[in-house]
Amino acid sequence: MSTEAERETIALEGPILVIGAGLIGGSIGMALAHAGLDVLVRDSSPGTTLLACELGAGRQEEGGDSPQLVVVATPPDVSARIVLEALEEFPEAYVLDVASVKQHIAEEILAGARARGLDSSRYVGTHPMAGREVAGVVAARGDLFRGRAFVVVPTPATSPRSYALAKLLGIELGAAVVEIDPDAHDEAVAYVSHVPQIVASLLAGRLTSASEAALGLSGQGLRDTTRIAASDPRLWVEILSANAGRIAPILRALGDDLAELTQALEVLNEPDPQPGSRARIARAIASGNDGVARIPGKHGGGAENFCKLTVLVPDEPGELARLLGDMGEEQINLEDLRLEHSLGQRVGLAHVSVMRADEQRLTAMLEKRGWARAGTE
Secondary structure (H helix, E strand, C coil), X not given: CHHHHXXXXXXXCCCEEEECCCHHHHHHHHHHHHCCCCEEEECCCHHHHHHHHHCCCCEECCCCCCCCEEEECCCHXXXXXXXXXXXXXXXXXXXXXXXXXXXXXHHHHHHHHHHHXXXXXXXXXXXXXXXXXXXXXXXXXXCCCCCCEEEEECCCCCCHHXXXXXXHHHHHCCCEEEECCHHHHHHHHHHHHHHHXXXXXXXXXXXXXXXXXXXXXXXXXXXXXXXXXXXXXXXXXXXXXXXXXXXXXHHHHHXXXXXXXXXXXXXXXXXXXXXXXXXXHHHXXXXXXXXXXXXXXXXXXXXXXXXXXXXEEECCCCHHHHHHHHHHHCCCCCCEEEEEECCCCCEEEEEEXXXXXXXXXXXXXXXXXXXXXXXXX
């Protein structure tokens, strides 16, 4: 597919019709409009369409508009229907969806296209691997996809030109284009997106029974592990329902892990605990270390390629900028940055990640320029 597509002479010229002016559709529209492309916006809510246009996601459709590409950015439960309608309404246009599940949508589109005599070669599935815990076009950002994966998920019927346009869209959004088949995609997102959402939501849900005094002690660890729990419940019901068959086995295995760890803790709470429980707890934590080490970094390598130094940054205007400026002057590239503020502290903690090869230079720079460190990871 990709070899043939690369030989195609095709350009992303527009107009591009975005159907669904939510967070993802709005962000796609903003990015493409900023790049100078003619973007049309359609939403089931006229008010949302107007708002998206006012925010810079494109312009309203007019009579006679004939899009080159239609981007369906609707919830997954209606994506197949909207794709089929777009294939019928615009017989010369290429159509893609950006839903976060792919297998059942692709099957429904191919079956529907056969039944209605539509050209399914003009369809290709995609999934930009980016989002925010807040929903709606007011949260849209034109740079949302920069540096993120843009997954192209062709079907057996997808034409080389359809594939090429989808790839060009991902490049225009500033994303890294990856190709994967629908079944493998849905299994992958179950691990890296859907189950993490469930775990974060369940953990945050337990906080409803915590006392105000307990919540007052919240640190960055809790905020990190519950950040995505603020996501839109309506959207996630549709996403999780569409990928239930791949999510359930992972949750079942996770439940077994939790049951084993719970049993170990209960044994330790007994007056005369049997040996072995501490080892079971240690294995659970160590298994987490192994999993984290497999998560790729910015350049695709594992966590072992990076080191993290924690720098104390005074809570004053310009101090963080000064730290980053000092790194730039020493030609030390920042791979990742996470900020943490503690209650009552007059400093923040900047967790700075750099390549292992830059660790000594960063350490020397911090010492030379008077930056205090809290530790190295």
